[in-house]
Amino acid sequence: MLCLCRPVKRFICNWQLQCLALPTDLRQAVDSLRKSTGSTASQIRICGISRLGLLVSQTCVLGQNCQRRLANHILANMIKSVNIKVPTDHAIRTKWAVAGPFYREFAEKMHAQGIQSLTTGGNACIVYALAQATKDCDIIVPLDKSDEVLKILADTTFLGAKPYYYLKYGAPFTQRWLEGGWSSHTYFGPESDPSARLDLFVKPPRVDHPGYDTDPLYLSRDGVARMKKTRRLRDWAYADLLGMQMLREKKDVHGLLHVTSIRELVEYATNVEIPSELIQERPLLRLARENNPELERYVKAEMEFWQKLDDLRLNVYLDAWKPYGQMVQKDKRLSGMHILEQHERLVEIAAEFLEPDPIAEIGENHLIQTAKTKTEGVFGKLNRDLLPNPTIFARS
Numbered sequence: 001m002l003c004l005c006r007p008v009k010r011f012i013c014n015w016q017l018q019c020l021a022l023p024t025d026l027r028q029a030v031d032s033l034r035k036s037t038g039s040t041a042s043q044i045r046i047c048g049i050s051r052l053g054l055l056v057s058q059t060c061v062l063g064q065n066c067q068r069r070l071a072n073h074i075l076a077n078m079i080k081s082v083n084i085k086v087p088t089d090h091a092i093r094t095k096w097a098v099a100g101p102f103y104r105e106f107a108e109k110m111h112a113q114g115i116q117s118l119t120t121g122g123n124a125c126i127v128y129a130l131a132q133a134t135k136d137c138d139i140i141v142p143l144d145k146s147d148e149v150l151k152i153l154a155d156t157t158f159l160g161a162k163p164y165y166y167l168k169y170g171a172p173f174t175q176r177w178l179e180g181g182w183s184s185h186t187y188f189g190p191e192s193d194p195s196a197r198l199d200l201f202v203k204p205p206r207v208d209h210p211g212y213d214t215d216p217l218y219l220s221r222d223g224v225a226r227m228k229k230t231r232r233l234r235d236w237a238y239a240d241l242l243g244m245q246m247l248r249e250k251k252d253v254h255g256l257l258h259v260t261s262i263r264e265l266v267e268y269a270t271n272v273e274i275p276s277e278l279i280q281e282r283p284l285l286r287l288a289r290e291n292n293p294e295l296e297r298y299v300k301a302e303m304e305f306w307q308k309l310d311d312l313r314l315n316v317y318l319d320a321w322k323p324y325g326q327m328v329q330k331d332k333r334l335s336g337m338h339i340l341e342q343h344e345r346l347v348e349i350a351a352e353f354l355e356p357d358p359i360a361e362i363g364e365n366h367l368i369q370t371a372k373t374k375t376e377g378v379f380g381k382l383n384r385d386l387l388p389n390p391t392i393f394a395r396s
Contacts, residue, residue, distance in 0.1 A: 094159070094195045096133035100126070102158050102196060103137040107217045109152060115145045118210055120219040120227055121199075127218050130241055136197035140210055140219060143202045146175050153186065154339050158196045161189035165342045167328050167335065169321065170199075171354060172346040178202040180357030181393050182317070191335070203393040205313065206306075210394055213250070221246050225258040229306040231314070236260065236303060257282050260299055266291050283386045298386050301379045305387050309371035313392060316358045316367070324354035364392045 092099070103123055110117045122134025141149050150173050153163050163186050165172075171182035178184075183201035187194040204210055204219070206226040213220045219227075225242035228235040239258045246255030247268050256278060259265045269288035279285050284302060287295040327349045328334065334342055355361065368390060376382050 092135035092194055092197060094135075098159075099135070099196050100133070103198075104217065106137070106152075106156060106198065107139065109156075110141070110145075110149060111217065113148065113152070115141065115148060115152075116216070117141045117149075118212060118219040118223070119217055120204065120224055124218045124224045125238055127215060128221060128224070128242065128245060130238055136199060138199045138201075140204050141200055141202060143175055143179055146173055146178055146202070149173070149200065150340070150343060153198070153200075158188040161195050163188050163198070163339050164191070164335075165339060165346065166191075169325070171321075171324075172343055172350050173200055174343070174347055176356050177350060177354065180355075181205075181359055182356075186339070205310070205393060206390060207394045208391055221250070222252075222254055222257070229258075229303075229310070231307040231310040233307075254278065256285060256288075260303065262296050262299065265299070266295070281389055283389070287386065297379070298382075301375055301382055302388060304378055305371050305375040306390075308374045309367060309390065309392070312367045312371055313359065316362060320355045320358035324350055327353050359392060367392065 100123075103119065107117055107119050118140040119137060120140060121136070121138035122131055123137050125131040126134065153173075156163060166185035166187060168185075170185040171177040173184035173186075178201065181201075181203045183199055186198045186200070187196065188198075189195040204223065204227055206229055207219075207223045208226075210223050211220050212218055221242045225239040225246075228239040228242070240260045243255040243258030244261075244264060246252040247259070247264075253272055253274065256265070256268055256272075256274060259268065265288045269285055270291060274285055274289060282302075284295065284298045286292075287298055328346065331345065331349070334345060337345065359367070372384050372387050375387065376384070
């Protein structure tokens with residue numbers, strides 16, 4: 001989980017909930033959520049409750065500018081259909097001052113051996129001054145270097161701990177599955193108290209062509225912003241702010257692909273020349289350029305579309321993983337093996353039970369059109385031509 005820096009906290013805002021004033025069922029739900037997120041009893045961050053499915057417009061601010069009664073009503077209605085569960089993963093307790101340098105050193109080690117990896121996720125947000133700390137590390141690696149990366153990983157220790165595969169999700173770190181969009185998840189130390197996590201993959205979702213800005217170790221702002229368009233609402237603040245940085249600091253018009261704050265979107269869209277390829281990718285830029293009153297509705301619909309698409313994508317992999325996962329869980333020897341031995345055994349199981357490219361079986365376009373149809377179900381009549389024309393995975 002990311003530790004947010006002050007600008008992101010201001011953007012997301014803290015939502016004050018006086019638990020004693022809430023209905024019994026809502027108070028119990030908030031208390032359960034408080035325990036699972038570690039928040040205080042009287043204050044729960046909106047990023048903590050975003051997994052309830054609460055859609056908050058990025059053009060309004062909760063808290064001082066929102067009646068608490070309305071906030072409670074919205075939350076109560078959302079909780080009715082949600083079962084709050086404590087996360088099953090064990091938290092990383094290593095301080096960022098210790099974990100941060102380790103994650104960078106691991107990337108530097110790969111680059112020193114000619115492996116042009118790109119670190120993304122929370123680590124990149126820290127580099128771009130949008131977060132202060134994070135627990136794990138997401139790294140994009142070249143497909144043809146996967147064997148070399150695995151060997152480097154196997155020879156790496158952190159605080160005296162060896163790396164292991166997570167056996168709850170993901171695929172073996174080998175080309176056949178990586179090329180199909182799978183990721184591999186590893187940790188250092190005992191599973192009950194891991195000291196660090198490394199998630200490795202080849203094809204970052206929603207990114208056309210991975211690259212970097214100034215530091216070759218980290219995915220570009222454009223790439224990170226694309227990856228942040230997930231089904232998790234807390235990620236959207238980062239996409240918006242990365243787009244702002246691209247426009248303000250880098251003078252990169254491609255930032256318009258990611259800005260969701262209406263005022264800033266209109267301001268920039270009406271004062272710069274927008275290349276046709278950007279409008280092709282994000283058609284609602286036409287509305288922003290005209291300051292069309294329908295813009296806010298389509299920005300919300302666009303966010304809903306991306307969330308639906310991400311949900312569809314992840315569910316495809318979840319369904320494909322189940323038969324493989326069942327066989328992995330049955331093999332009790334796996335958890336104690338050296339990571340290279342784990343890898344060899346996981347490849348054997350995957351060869352029989354794990355579809356290498358489940359998205360190809362269904363088709364990217366089918367998922368995209370399904371997400372648009374689902375978005376129409378939420379917003380009613382929409383001009384589908386104003387919804388995004390995305391890619392699901394990196395092309396190169």
